[in-house]
Amino acid sequence: MNCYDCLSRQRTTVAVAVCTRCGAGLCLDHAHVAPEIVHESAGTGVTAHSRNARRFTCGICHEAEI
Template structure:
C-alpha cells in the first residue's frame, strides 16, 4: 500500500499506517499521532484505561476534528 497524500503529489512512498477515520494509507510524514483515552463499561459506571491508546489520522481528518 502507498501513501495516499504522496500519490496526490505524484510521489511513491510506502504507507506505514492507516487513517483511523477514513482508511487512507499514510507515510510517516503525513501521519498525525494523537493519544486516545480508552473507556470501558464497568458495572454502573465506566473505567478508563491507562496508558492511552494511539490514534493515527491523515491531515484532512486531523484538521476536520480540530
C-alpha cells in the same frame, strides 16, 4: 499499501499507518499521531484505562477535528 497523500503528488511512498477516520494509507510524513483515551464498560459504569492508545489521522481529518 502506499501513502494516499504522496500518490496525489505523484510520489510512491510505503504507508506505515492508516487514518482511523477515513482509512487512507499514511507515510511517516503525513501521519498525525495523537493519544486516545480507551474506555470500556465495567459493571455499572465506564472506566478509562490508565494508559492512552495511539490514534493516527491524515492531514484532512486532523484539520477537521480541530
